[in-house]
Amino acid sequence: MNIAIVLYPRFTALDAIGPYEVLSRLPGASVAFLAAEPGPLRTDNGMLTVLAERSLQDMPQPDIVLRQADRTSTWTTSVCTGSLILAAAGLLDGKRATSHWLAIEELRRLGVEPASQRVVFDGKLVTAAGVSAGIDMALTLAARIAGDTVAQAIQLGIEYDPQPPFDAGSPLKAPAEVVELLRSLSPRVQEVEAHSPAR
């Protein structure tokens, strides 16, 4: 199985690395990191540089790349606000999808029905909520691809027995002042608002 993960400048590292760490452990899997141009890409905070080894050759528009890749892909997936890119490419038209909780209403503006779930399967389109949700998405996908035993072996291999010190990972569970703090300060929201792709 060939797995392509599309990176772009100022991506969030865990969005990509969570699914990579799970899916690269599938038997026979090969993961390639792609970008518009091959070379170093800095993450959102500028503190980490990852190399994209291959380019999206001859396909300068990400949405066109995505449409083309989606035509032959077995699965097309996203983590976090990656679903906004899939939506802008039209791949989520008429489908249910999720995104980072701060960006979920943006999906509606792109004509997609938002689903406030951590992982949403709609046919071969699979979307995950914010950042760390990519790990859960990838494990669910690993089970569909290779069966429960393989997925459980991957989970045990990365010792994914989560024990967060707080139960504050969703806006429904976090203290109200924490939710408000994130809403008021999030550069992500401002970015999404500033750079939301026109349809």
Added chain:
Amino acid sequence: MNIAIVLYPRFTALDAIGPYEVLSRLPGASVAFLAAEPGPLRTDNGMLTVLAERSLQDMPQPDIVLRQADRTSTWTTSVCTGSLILAAAGLLDGKRATSHWLAIEELRRLGVEPASQRVVFDGKLVTAAGVSAGIDMALTLAARIAGDTVAQAIQLGIEYDPQPPFDAGSPLKAPAEVVELLRSLSPRVQEVEAHSPAR
């Protein structure tokens, strides 16, 4: 707060990226990725390349670097088998620590009392269990450093509301055949056995 994450050839990406994604969100935090030599480093499976931007200058032996860094650090931490490196450097002498469940007995051989917990604090030495445990360790550390509200805001920002599709992330919970499969196949165990540092 200056945070240094030491990379080495064939590191496991999520070991480093989980804590980075949490700790880089601490107010005023700066994260630097270091290695023996600056430049590209491939992960364990060869599928991902990350750039180490700074070197462990004039300090060719990781254990010496660690001893020196530990002298002035506020916290010294590890994820997964990183605790074997701390142990080999003598930093865990007489302390309780954890590691990947497949490597935990190796700690004992290095004179360290293994603790089968996901995150172990012993003074300023903080060790985490395998791979994904680094996220829980970093959130716990974030709360100690910046308070519960900041840690909860980070958790909500990365939407860390884990919902793995299976409860198989620890050898105590996974089906016995999955545990055996991992024990028999794990290259990590073989690697640890082949390359365990001499004391």
